[in-house]
Amino acid sequence: MFSKTERDTLRETLVSAARNDKRITGAALTGSASLGAEDRWSDIDLAFGVAAGADRSEVIDEWTARMYKHGAVHHTDVVRGAALFRVFLLDNTLQVDLAFWPESEFGPIAPTFRLLFGKANERERPAAESFDGLVGMGWLYALHVRSSIARGRVWQAEYMISAMRDQVLALACLRHGLPTVHGRGIDQLPADVTESLTAALVQSLDPPELRRAFSVGCNALLAEIGSVDSDLASRLEPPLSELANYGVEADSRL
Numbered sequence: 016m017f018s019k020t021e022r023d024t025l026r027e028t029l030v031s032a033a034r035n036d037k038r039i040t041g042a043a044l045t046g047s048a049s050l051g052a053e054d055r056w057s058d059i060d061l062a063f064g065v066a067a068g069a070d071r072s073e074v075i076d077e078w079t080a081r082m083y084k085h086g087a088v089h090h091t092d093v094v095r096g097a098a099l100f101r102v103f104l105l106d107n108t109l110q111v112d113l114a115f116w117p118e119s120e121f122g123p124i125a126p127t128f129r130l131l132f133g134k135a136n137e138r139e140r141p142a143a144e145s146f147d148g149l150v151g152m153g154w155l156y157a158l159h160v161r162s163s164i165a166r167g168r169v170w171q172a173e174y175m176i177s178a179m180r181d182q183v184l185a186l187a188c189l190r191h192g193l194p195t196v197h198g199r200g201i202d203q204l205p206a207d208v209t210e211s212l213t214a215a216l217v218q219s220l221d222p223p224e225l226r227r228a229f230s231v232g233c234n235a236l237l238a239e240i241g242s243v244d245s246d247l248a249s250r251l252e253p254p255l256s257e258l259a260n261y262g263v264e265a266d267s268r269l
Contacts, residue, residue: 017109019055025085025109026059030131032081033061038069040118041133049129058110064121064133075099075115082111096120144185144195146243153182153236154251157258160229164261169220176225179232180215186239211235226261233259 026048033042046060047053063078065071079090079101086105093100097120103111122128122136156179163172185195187208193200201209215232218224237255241248 017105017107021107022057022059022109025111026061028085029059029061029081029111029113033063034132036074038066038074039133040064040066041121041135042131043121043123043135044129044131045114045125045127046112047127049127058112060112060114060127062114062116062121062128064116064118064135067118071099071115071117075101078113078115082113085111087111144189146186146189149182149186149189149195150236150240150247150251153179153186153240154255156182157229157233157236157255160225160232161258161261164222164225164229167222169222169225172225172229173217173220176215176217176228176232179229179236180212183212183215183232183235183239184209186236186243190239190243229261230259 030042033039041064043049043062044060045062047057048060065074079087082090082103086107086109087103088106090101090103093102098114098116100112100114103113105111116122120136120138121133122138124138124140128135156175160172160175160179163169163175181198184198184201184204187204188195188200191200191204191208193203212231212235215228215235217228233255237248237252237259240251
C-alpha cells in the first residue's frame with residue numbers, strides 16, 4: 016500500500032518533469048487534490064496541455080515509459096473528445112491518471128481543475144446527466160430484468176436489478192444536487208433515501224429473491240420519478256406497476 020508521502024513525492028516529481036518538458040505548455044491538478052479534499056485513498060490526477068507543434072503520440076509514449084520507471088505495472092486508456100486519459104496502476108496500488116490535451120483545448124471541464132502552470136482555455140462544461148435520461152435507463156433496465164428472470168438468466172437478472180437501482184440512486188443524487196456519476200454522491204444522500212433502497216439489494220440468485228428485489232426497485236423508481244415530475248410518474252405508473260407485480264409473482268406467459 017502506498018503512503019501519503021510516496022504519493023505526494025511522486026506527484027511533485029511528475030509536475031517538475033512537466034515543467035521541464037518544453038512540449039508541455041500547461042499542467043493542472045485535477046481530482047480531489049484540486050479541491051483540497053484528498054484523503055488516505057486518493058490517487059494522483061494531472062492534466063497536461065501538449066504544444067501544437069509537438070508529436071502528441073511521442074509525448075504520451077515517453078511519459079508512459081517514465082511511469083513504468085516509477086513502478087507502473089499496467090495502464091488503460093479513456094478517450095474523451097480530443098484528450099487521452101492514461102490511467103496507470105503502480106505496484107504499490109497507487110493509481111495515477113495523466114490526461115494529455117491538445118494545447119488549444121487544455122482547460123477545465125469540471126470544477127476539479129487547478130492550474131499549476133501555463134494557460135488554461137475557457138471550456139464548455141459537458142452536460143450533466145439529465146432527469147429524462149436517467150428515468151429512461153431506469154425503465155429500460157427494468158424491462159431487461161423481467162426478461163432475464165423469465166429466461167432463467169439469473170446472473171443477468173442480478174446485473175440488471177443492480178443497474179436499475181443505480182439509476183434510482185442517480186435520480187436521487189440529481190434531485191439533491193449531488194454528483195450523479197460513478198456513485199460519487201450516493202453516500203451524501205439523506206439516510207432515509209439510501210435506507211429505503213437497501214431492500215432492493217439482491218440477497219441470492221434464487222428466482223423468488225430476484226423477483227422480490229426487482230419489485231422493490233420498480234416501486235422505488237416510480238416514487239423517485241414522482242417526487243420530481245408527477246405527470247411523468249402518472250404515465251409510467253401502469254407499466255412500472257405491472258413490472259413490480261411481476262416481481263411479486265412471475266408471469267407464466269413469459
